[in-house]
Amino acid sequence: MKKKWIFVVAILLILVMLGVFWVYKFYFSPDGRTRQVMAFIREPELYPELVIPALTQCGDAPFVMPSSGMIGFIWDDSFRPGHRHQGIDIFGGTDVGITPVYAAYEGYISRSSDWKSSLIIRIPSDPLNPGEQIWTYYTHLADSDGNSLISPDFPPGISEVFVRKGTLLGFQGNYSGTPGAPTGVHLHFSIIKDDGSGTFMNELEIKNTLDPSPYFGLALDSNQNPEQIPLCEDPEANE
Numbered sequence: 001m002k003k004k005w006i007f008v009v010a011i012l013l014i015l016v017m018l019g020v021f022w023v024y025k026f027y028f029s030p031d032g033r034t035r036q037v038m039a040f041i042r043e044p045e046l047y048p049e050l051v052i053p054a055l056t057q058c059g060d061a062p063f064v065m066p067s068s069g070m071i072g073f074i075w076d077d078s079f080r081p082g083h084r085h086q087g088i089d090i091f092g093g094t095d096v097g098i099t100p101v102y103a104a105y106e107g108y109i110s111r112s113s114d115w116k117s118s119l120i121i122r123i124p125s126d127p128l129n130p131g132e133q134i135w136t137y138y139t140h141l142a143d144s145d146g147n148s149l150i151s152p153d154f155p156p157g158i159s160e161v162f163v164r165k166g167t168l169l170g171f172q173g174n175y176s177g178t179p180g181a182p183t184g185v186h187l188h189f190s191i192i193k194d195d196g197s198g199t200f201m202n203e204l205e206i207k208n209t210l211d212p213s214p215y216f217g218l219a220l221d222s223n224q225n226p227e228q229i230p231l232c233e234d235p236e237a238n239e
């Protein structure tokens with residue numbers, strides 16, 4: 001009986017130590033982008049060199065930046081054990097409803113009738129992999145209570161409306177999906193694979209998504225660059 005308790009206590013201790021390690025890794029250690037995101041959210045005016053303006057085209061990349069801000073998290077970043085981020089997060093450094101969000105590339109926009117903060121744009125032919133259909137997903141376009149910040153041009157339930165690159169879609173918000181539990185104000189953007197029958201796959205799983213970095217001209221690998229904030233590959237575009 002006594003042995004069993006020692007075992008239970010040992011397991012609990014290991015779990016607590018792992019928890020402390022993850023908190024340390026993300027909030028206090030020099031590696032990890034979280035610390036920089038926290039600093040940027042507090043005082044964005046101190047980091048103008050990390051902001052990429054909306055509609056910037058980096059080099060000859062096919063997509064334009066869908067929103068202004070610091071790219072705080074990239075594809076395959078991990079926020080907690082076992083988690084892998086499926087897109088990029090652009091933090092505007094403003095309050096909700098102020099930083100515009102634009103279409104990064106032309107395509108056909110749809111919004112499910114129950115989507116408060118999300119839009120999806122179908123791109124029939126992937127510019128980096130011609131002939132393959134892909135989907136671009138934009139989310140967090142609502143305030144902390146789920147009041148939508150999406151343009152009235154794209155109400156819930158619309159389907160397959162053509163939009164050009166640079167079309168205003170709405171504004172950055174902080175809706176997490178759970179009312180009253182806001183995230184930092186940002187745009188989450190991801191590229192979702194097609195299931196082969198004309199439907200997008202589940203965007204929550206990284207294996208169903210593509211790394212957006214090459215589409216934006218951001219040469220960065222989350223595993224090799226754990227602390228670097230992405231900027232344009234083309235240095236002139238960063239000025």
Ligand SMILES: [Zn+2]
Pocket residue numbers: 073085087088089187188189
């Ligand atoms: Zn995200």
